[in-house]
Amino acid sequence: MFSWLGTDDRRRKDPEVFQTVSDGLKKLYKTKLLPLEEHYKFHEFHSPALEDADFDNKPMVLLVGQYSTGKTTFIRYLLEQDFPGMRIGPEPTTDSFIAVMQGDVEGIVPGNALVVDPKKPFRKLNAFGNAFLNRFVCAQLPNPVLESISVIDTPGILSGEKQRISRGYDFAAVLEWFAERVDRIILLFDAHKLDISDEFSEVIKALKNHEDKMRVVLNKADQIETQQLMRVYGALMWSLGKIVNTPEVIRVYIGSFWSHPLLIPDNRKLFEAEEQDLFRDIQSLPRNAALRKLNDLIKRARLAKVHAYIISSLKKEMPSVFGKDNKKKELVNNLGEIYARIEREHQISPGDFPNLRKMQDQLQAQDFSKFQPLKSKLLETVEDMLANDIAQLMVLVRQEESQRPTQMVKGGAFEGTLHGPFGHGYGEGAGEGIDDAEWVVARDKPMYDEIFYTLSPVDGKITGANAKKEMVRSKLPNTVLGKIWKLADIDKDGMLDDEEFALANHLIKVKLEGHELPNELPSHLLPPSKRKITE
Numbered sequence: 324m325f326s327w328l329g330t331d332d333r334r335r336k337d338p339e340v341f342q343t344v345s346d347g348l349k350k351l352y353k354t355k356l357l358p359l360e361e362h363y364k365f366h367e368f369h370s371p372a373l374e375d376a377d378f379d380n381k382p383m384v385l386l387v388g389q390y391s392t393g394k395t396t397f398i399r400y401l402l403e404q405d406f407p408g409m410r411i412g413p414e415p416t417t418d419s420f421i422a423v424m425q426g427d428v429e430g431i432v433p434g435n436a437l438v439v440d441p442k443k444p445f446r447k448l449n450a451f452g453n454a455f456l457n458r459f460v461c462a463q464l465p466n467p468v469l470e471s472i473s474v475i476d477t478p479g480i481l482s483g484e485k486q487r488i489s490r491g492y493d494f495a496a497v498l499e500w501f502a503e504r505v506d507r508i509i510l511l512f513d514a515h516k517l518d519i520s521d522e523f524s525e526v527i528k529a530l531k532n533h534e535d536k537m538r539v540v541l542n543k544a545d546q547i548e549t550q551q552l553m554r555v556y557g558a559l560m561w562s563l564g565k566i567v568n569t570p571e572v573i574r575v576y577i578g579s580f581w582s583h584p585l586l587i588p589d590n591r592k593l594f595e596a597e598e599q600d601l602f603r604d605i606q607s608l609p610r611n612a613a614l615r616k617l618n619d620l621i622k623r624a625r626l627a628k629v630h631a632y633i634i635s636s637l638k639k640e641m642p643s644v645f646g647k648d649n650k651k652k653e654l655v656n657n658l659g660e661i662y663a664r665i666e667r668e669h670q671i672s673p674g675d676f677p678n679l680r681k682m683q684d685q686l687q688a689q690d691f692s693k694f695q696p697l698k699s700k701l702l703e704t705v706e707d708m709l710a711n712d713i714a715q716l717m718v719l720v721r722q723e724e725s726q727r728p729t730q731m732v733k734g735g736a737f738e739g740t741l742h743g744p745f746g747h748g749y750g751e752g753a754g755e756g757i758d759d760a761e762w763v764v765a766r767d768k769p770m771y772d773e774i775f776y777t778l779s780p781v782d783g784k785i786t787g788a789n790a791k792k793e794m795v796r797s798k799l800p801n802t803v804l805g806k807i808w809k810l811a812d813i814d815k816d817g818m819l820d821d822e823e824f825a826l827a828n829h830l831i832k833v834k835l836e837g838h839e840l841p842n843e844l845p846s847h848l849l850p851p852s853k854r855k856i857t858e
Contacts, residue, residue, distance in 0.1 A: 395410065422462070
């Protein structure tokens with residue numbers, strides 16, 4: 324009698340089975356989310372429909388900044404080679420969006436050809452018209468960095484009326500389109516031109532809801548003194564805090580990302596550490612790409628649900644015959660109240676709702692009589708996807724990550740500091756003395772020996788209790804001292820001889836100087852008499 328109920332229950336309880344994350348995302352989108360989007364005209368309000376290329380493409384990095392902040396030079400620095408269409412100068416040189424991508428042969432693909440290529444994730448940019456497509460190209464070249472990621476170079480953001488009038492297309496809307504699809508957004512600032520123009524402020528606000536992808540680079544920092552750099556950094560954080568309305572602070576990387584000598588080398592170590600942090604962040608993108616696409620699909624599904632509730636509520640309020648225009652104006656003006664009612668009735672977070680003013684502007688041009696009423700089945704399908712299928716995909720994401728743990732960006736600037744003496748931290752901290760013939764600890768061993776012989780050694784060794792009395796004088800936490808003990812007690816007898824004690828004190832000095840301790844003792848720190856034990 325109620326066989327249909329049992330079938331529906333089984334469908335909800337048994338999530339879909341997928342072979343890969345990419346295939347799963349495509350199938351879920353096409354079968355469960357896309358019908359809801361089409362039914363309530365989601366694509367006319369928010370974002371065009373996704374295509375297979377959106378799920379298959381490599382991770383993308385979007386560079387945004389005012390003119391002459393070093394965006395194109397930054398790409399040149401990463402790739403360590405010129406790319407087609409590259410122009411660098413102090414004036415606004417890059418007047419196009421350039422997608423820098425892997426290709427077998429160097430060349431440029433114009434925008435109109437790009438948007439008809441089903442293998443590229445740019446087909447939906449066709450909606451921005453010829454004014455934009457004439458300013459959009461793809462620079463292809465063979466480069467090891469581009470085997471893992473693609474980079475989008477953007478025109479420098481201008482000041483005043485030029486930004487709004489001269490472009491011929493909606494610049495902020497194009498950036499928002501890219502922001503939805505890229506894995507990382509890098510905002511570049513010049514240490515000498517820190518003012519954030521109204522247009523740049525608008526662009527950053529257009530990137531709202533993508534703060535998790537945003538990173539900030541304070542470029543050309545080698546051109547100012549340390550004291551000035553501190554002030555510039557503080558001013559940048561203050562300015563960003565007013566525009567990016569999040570309680571968390573966006574990560575800012577300080578450096579000079581080009582291959583020229585540093586003008587003021589005082590902060591060289593800081594720049595090297597910041598560069599390595601930024602490189603690690605970019606290198607992690609291929610490994611986290613599937614998770615990012617999954618996260619973006621969840622965000623899109625939540626927005627599509629809210630959009631369906633808004634459109635169906637407006638449809639429900641409209642009169643069937645007379646007074647449609649007046650009612651439409653009233654509903655648009657009272658959209659905030661409709662938001663609040665939907666929030667209460669469906670327990671939806673305020674953060675899931677689209678921008679109120681933007682939604683009101685878009686509704687002005689719509690015919691409310693063509694809106695659809697609430698269709699519970701479509702919403703239930705999306706709820707089922709979020710509750711069951713997404714959980715299944717999360718397991719698959721972790722499986723794929725474990726099978727490809729070394730997947731990361733290689734080549735270009737990422738290779739330069741991996742090996743040899745120019746690697747970050749080479750010859751410093753625990754790495755000090757790595758190339759010396761003599762044991763590096765021997766330099767200070769006479770001083771450590773004096774302390775050692777005051778601690779009542781028996782048969783050339785001191786007990787753990789006596790060693791502890793001396794080691795705690797460093798004021799380091801017990802967790803750190805415990806790690807130092809583990810590294811220094813090489814023969815694992817619970818006691819320290821004079822060489823092991825000297826080694827322990829050397830590691831304490833390394834930590835007190837602000838360096839990290841190694842997880843395993845490097846071979847150059849092994850005491851000479853203990854090297855046979857470890858072989």
